[in-house]
Amino acid sequence: MIEDYLNATRELKTRNQFNRVHIDLSRVMTPLQCAELIAAQRKGLLSEHARGWVQVFLNLAPGIEASPEPWVAEPVTESITLHHHGNAECEQHRKGLLIAFCGNSDLMGVPLPVFLQALPARDWNVLHILRHGRKRGAPRVDIAQAINELLDELRAQIARHQPSYLACVGMSSGGGMAMMVALRLEAQRCVSIGGAVFESWLDRLPELSGGRLPLRQVRDFSLPEYVFVYSEGSEIDKRQAEIAQLLFKGHGMPIPGVRSHNCVHPIARRGLLRETLFSLLGGFTAEPAVIQSDPGASGQVHG
Amino acid sequence: MSPKPLIDVLLEALTAAAYGDEPDAELIQQLQTGPADIQLEDLEFDSLAVMEFCISVELNTGVELTPDHLEQCKTMADVVAFIEAWPATDE
Numbered sequence: 239m240i241e242d243y244l245n246a247t248r249e250l251k252t253r254n255q256f257n258r259v260h261i262d263l264s265r266v267m268t269p270l271q272c273a274e275l276i277a278a279q280r281k282g283l284l285s286e287h288a289r290g291w292v293q294v295f296l297n298l299a300p301g302i303e304a305s306p307e308p309w310v311a312e313p314v315t316e317s318i319t320l321h322h323h324g325n326a327e328c329e330q331h332r333k334g335l336l337i338a339f340c341g342n343s344d345l346m347g348v349p350l351p352v353f354l355q356a357l358p359a360r361d362w363n364v365l366h367i368l369r370h371g372r373k374r375g376a377p378r379v380d381i382a383q384a385i386n387e388l389l390d391e392l393r394a395q396i397a398r399h400q401p402s403y404l405a406c407v408g409m410s411s412g413g414g415m416a417m418m419v420a421l422r423l424e425a426q427r428c429v430s431i432g433g434a435v436f437e438s439w440l441d442r443l444p445e446l447s448g449g450r451l452p453l454r455q456v457r458d459f460s461l462p463e464y465v466f467v468y469s470e471g472s473e474i475d476k477r478q479a480e481i482a483q484l485l486f487k488g489h490g491m492p493i494p495g496v497r498s499h500n501c502v503h504p505i506a507r508r509g510l511l512r513e514t515l516f517s518l519l520g521g522f523t524a525e526p527a528v529i530q531s532d533p534g535a536s537g538q539v540h541g
Numbered sequence: 542m543s544p545k546p547l548i549d550v551l552l553e554a555l556t557a558a559a560y561g562d563e564p565d566a567e568l569i570q571q572l573q574t575g576p577a578d579i580q581l582e583d584l585e586f587d588s589l590a591v592m593e594f595c596i597s598v599e600l601n602t603g604v605e606l607t608p609d610h611l612e613q614c615k616t617m618a619d620v621v622a623f624i625e626a627w628p629a630t631d632e
Contacts, residue, residue, distance in 0.1 A: 253607045254599040257592045342560040343589055500587060 239271045240278045247285060256287035264291075264349035265340075265368070268321070269299070269306035272351035276303045298348055298506040299355040306351075307359045315391060317368045323359040331524040335401035337365045337392060337419065339412030344368045346409045347431065347502025348511070356511040361524040363399050365392065367412070381438075382445055385415070389422055396423070403522045406462070408433050409502065413466075417486055420462040422448050428462045428488075429518045432469065432499050434478040435485060443485070451485060464488025465518055471497030491518075547621060548572060550601045557597035558590040576617035598624065 243263070250256055267275075272295050278284055279292045295302055310324040323329060336357070340346055346353040350366065357364065367388075379387075396404065405427040408416025413433010420428035443451040450459060466479035470492040479490045493501040505511050551572055555564045564572075571579050586594065591608045598606045598620075604627040606620070614620050 252599060252605050254592075254596045254605065257608075258596050261589065261592060342562065344560070345589070498587070499585075 239274050240283065243275065244283070253287055256285065260288070260291045265344050266311070266319070267349070267351045268309045268311055269302050269351045269355045270308060272302055273306040295349065295351060298511070299352045300509070302351060302355045307355050307357065309354045309359050314365070314395065318391065319366045320395070321354060321364040321366060328360045331360065331526055332402035333399070333524040334362045334403035334405060334522045335365065335396065335399050336362050336519070337367065337406045337416070339367050339406070339408035339415045341410030341412050347500045348506050352506055352511070356506070356515050361522060363401070365395055382442065385418060385422070385446060388419065392419065392423060402525070405429070405519050405522070407431065410499065414439065417464065417482060418446055421450050421486065424460040425462045427465070427520050429465045429467060430482060431467045431502060432475050433466070433482065435482055453485070453487065461487065463520070466490045467501065467518065468492055469496040469498060469501040470494050472499060475499060545601055547624065550598060550624070551617065551620070553601060554594045554597040558584070558586055558594040560593070572617065576621055579617035581611070581614055581616065
């Protein structure tokens, strides 16, 4: 990781050139890689241009240096990455699967290592989705087609992981996708952060929701528990949360003392991201798996 | 200086700052008729958008407009003035 970073930045001169590399890395790095960078910075191996960037991680995720969450990234498609625990024994646990939809900036409101550091790798597998599942630069496709293609991939991942708990989270424009995908997959929980149901979707709700919206028409499916998080000081986001509540039920959760659209960053700056996500995700923790290899013996508990 | 017209440079930078979404027609009109009327504060850039704006300007012009420089600009006309004055004598 460090060698790759040094190679990528060796010829760079301007602040903007460094910023380009740093922004791109902030969308893909794991906490372990981030901890490596911090260590390299402390040894004086990185450019002066990296100092402020590294400090962001220390400010937003203080534990990332001493005890980075052991997430390992595994590409699924060009826009979907699976993050899972690096330890195979932990993979035996009855884990949750979190489907995380980034906003337009391809972030969850904070750099990816900060977001992942706030999630226990022993409890969750995470499918991190950029660009709402579309390839970067790809032409826009009809939203119904985009959702259906994404659902195919997500159902394959669910079959692979057999999660004991399924949750969706979406940031900003990713919030609308999270709401709809959670409904279609009958997730247990959906957290929209500053999210909105796009106006262009309103005329197509039955089609986009697979016939589940408007909710009063259909009752034979499991409705996720929806939480609509928004900045208390943002009237637009508050209004969007109210509209989403009308469509999906659930409840709103204002973040006090925040005006900006991105309320995740202030939560992280206050040192509350891990406990906030834990609460928003229903307090889920993975249970150790019971492996029944010998029908005559009692189950063996791992972990 | 870039052969690309400055208005195109700014449009591309605004698109980059909106992560690929093109500016709305009103903003494009303002850019053409009176960049002095575009208050940067009204664009509500977050820190990442500011960086994307500056990166785009540098890629298209070679002008090293940094987030620190942009913070000193109040209107889009100030940005234009910075780009046209580059290289600044005090750099």
